[in-house]
Amino acid sequence: MDKQQSQVDLANKLTLREALRHKDVVRNELIAGVTGFFAISYIIIVNPLILKDAxxxxxxxxxxxxxxxxxxxxxxxxxxxxxIILTPGMGVNAFFTYTIVVNMGLSWQEALGIAAVASFVYMLIAFTKVSTILSEAIPESLKSGITAGIGLFLVEIGLEKAGLIVAGKSSLIVLGDLTKPTPLLALFGLVLSLILYIRKVKGNFFIAIIATSLLAFFLGVKDSDTPSVDLARLGQYHKIAFQNDFSHLLSTPFILAAFSMTMILVFESMGLLQGLLPNQKKFKKTFEGSSVTTFLSSFLGTSPTVAAAESASGIESGGRTGIMALTAAVLFALSLIFVPLLAYVPSAAIAPVIVITGALMMAAIGNIKMADFSEWFPAFLIIVLIPFTNSISTGLAFGFVCYPIMKLALGKGKDLTWPVYLLGVLFLCDLVFSAML
Known part of the structure; x- marks a missing residue:
């Protein structure tokens, strides 16, 4: 154990080229890469099903x-x-689909255009000193509130897809019909996913999705709107690639959506990377790389990428260098072979993973100083208003506006930095403009 830990500590200090010269380090990194990939591999199934609604x-x-x-x-x-493993982000894809397209009524092509603009601004921030200024200035409670709020939003979406909650007549939400096959199948998937996760079984979520899908197949449960997937369709990929629509670039909805997405990408990425990276000296380059990938993803035809929280499973397995990420890249490429199997994956098999992922993100609440109400309440607004309003940007706006107000009320206004005030004003404008719309 001591030898393994010493190898991990060594890897933390090595460049990629140096790490490749150490067989023991390479072996640890390969294991970490496989572990991290299987932990996040469900995104291959979940992300397209969420974007389908767009x-x-x-x-x-x-x-x-x-x-x-x-x-x-x-x-x-x-x-x-x-x-770090980068994939289309859970939460960001929800904002892309349910806020920009479903709620605002914009097309998915316009949403891709908004993602490109937001990602470009993200790159400008990442490659300048602004990233360092923001990273040091934004209160940790608000960063944690964003992560937890998006997590609660995912829980709501997952429960809806599972049929475990539905719109009620006497209340907004009621328990779904547990006599129907979809909720029952989702409950089976949830229990199995939880058992595999707490037992730390490698590829836990992926195994649960496959097992639940097999059970659904034998029981004859299948989503009526789930399309068949054929590798031959790869030739039609150009229909979603480079389809970004910038025709309404200067319209108010476009600008507001781009602003909100920029806030999400910048601050969620900051929070995730600061929480995941074993070596914080790599934060700057990792933040830059994340911004570039996010920009490219919009032209590839998907919602923005972020650092996968499931990278933590690989890091816990000893991952400290880019070899872990390289291993995951190879496995993602090989996964193309298994694309046709997606046709046999119902929403009931995906929903439990969305719920658990949201619950994991909500663990960020523990980083908030609950004893200090001026820290907790703004974060609380972010956490509850994101799912209650079905809008991530609305939750962010209330939290960032409330924070400086509460500090000023306590006579602690001088303790705040100018970026906090600036963001409060910008988010206030966001709320005003949204109300006008």
């Missing part, structure tokens, strides 16, 4: 998900030399 064809979206993940992991390997 109108993006599932059988094409899966290619975009894989391609963006491969590119992101390669950038993490060779640019940042970091044990």
């Amino acid at each position: 109108g993006i064809p599932t059988d094409l979206s899966v290619f975009a998900t894989i391609f963006s993940s491969v590119i992101g992991c390669l950038i993490m390997a060779f640019w940042a030399n970091a044990p």
Whole structure:
């Protein structure tokens, strides 16, 4: 154990080229890469099904998900030399689909245009000193509130897809009909996923999805709107690639959506990377690499990429260098072979993973100083308003506006930095403009 720990500590200090010269380090990193990949591999199935609600064809979206993940992991390997897996983000894809397309009524092509603009701004921040200024200035409670709020939003979406909650007549939400096959199948998947996860079984979520899908197949449970997926459709990939619509670039909805997505990408990425990276000296390059991948993903036809929280499973297995990310990139590329199996994966098999992922993200609440109400309440607003309003940007706006107000009320206004005030004003404008719309 001591030898293994010493190898991990050594890897933390090595460049990618140096790490490749150490067989023991390479072996640890390969194991970490496989572990991390299987922990996040469900994204290949989940992301296309979420983007389906935005109108993006599932059988094409899966290619975009894989391609963006491969590119992101390669950038993490060779640019940042970091044990981070980049994939289309859970939560960001929900904002892309349910806020921009479903709620605002924009097309998925316009949403891709918004993602490109937001990602470009993200890159400008990442490659300048602004990233360092924001990273040091934004209160940790708000960063944690964003992560937890998006997590609660995912829980709500997952429960809806599972049929465990439905719109009620006397209340907003009621328990679904547990006599129907979909909720029962989802409960089976949830229990199995939880058991595999707490037992730390490698590839836990992926195994649970496959097992639940097999049970659904034998029971004859299948989503009526789940399309068949054929590798031959790869030739039609151009129908979603480079389809970004910038025709309404200067319209108010476009600008507001781009602003909100920029806030999500910048601050969620900051929070995730600061929480995941074993070596914080790699934060700058990792943040830069993440921004580039996010920009490219919009032209590949998918929602923005972020650092996968499931990278933690690989890091816990000893991942410290870009070899872990490189291994994941290879596995993502090989996963193209298994694309046709997506046709046999019902929503009931995906929903439990969405719920558990949301619950894991909600663990960020523990980083908030609950004893200090001026820290807790703004974060609380972010956490509850994101799912209650079905809008991530609305939750962010209330939290960032409330924070400086509460500090000023306590006479602690001088303790805040100018970026906090600036963001409060910008988010206040966001709320005003949204109300006008």
